[in-house]
Amino acid sequence: MRAFREAVEAGDLGAVEALLAEDVVFTSPVVFKPYEGKAITAAILGAVVKVFEDFRYVSELSSEDGRDHALVFATRVGERALDGCDFIHVDENGLIDRFMVMVRPLSGAQALAAAMGARFEEIAKEAAARESEARTAS
Template sequence: MKQFREAVEARDTDAMEALLAPDVVFTSPVAFKPYAGKAVTAAILRGVLRVFSDFRYEREIVDGPQSALIFRTKVGDTDVTGCDFITVGDDGLITEFMVMVRPLRGATALAEAMGAQFDQILAEASAAESNTEQAVEGQSR
């Protein structure tokens, strides 16, 4: 998905978040259970930007509403190759986001680095959800 790729390459977290559907499902390469919702997915993506260095997309394959964005990056001093599998809904927002990485050493480095980020990720997601709930309450008054 061109817009997401451009947002990531610009490290524009607001633009990345704006492309997420409210009920987006994020499937991590290092967690068993998918994460559901815009707030937690956006927080995970911000965390990823903090742990990836020398990130670059190398190829994009598009088939209707589905895209595969192949990337290379580093986690610490470990080289990682991966792919973002993105599905968009009729409204153009991302409904499914699955990440796969290799080699195993890279997945392990990513799991460790994201694990160190996870308290911050959960705090950011919780704050975003609270802000959204307050905005909705304010609009209904």
């Protein structure tokens, strides 16, 4: 998980995307239905980088087999401070195949939902462009 954490902390979205499995499932803290696929997950994470301010990981836990990780973070969305956790599972190839985010408090989650909702159209366009690039490359 070191590569993922370092990529996030450096703001290297290309490196983050390279660590995602094609069939990754992303579960948002503010949307009921999970998002499926590398393109939409990468687009969401790209938007999150713009929304989160003063982001920092504060703790990390890993399972004995190294496939499950919990990365605890602190950040802000506007004036709202939030604490959260990225729960990450990697597949047999070491790629992230499940990514679930949880945040607290409710007021922070609401600020996150509003900020991400305002970017939804941009996120959808970026995901479509990524999917198109992937189809062209293969």
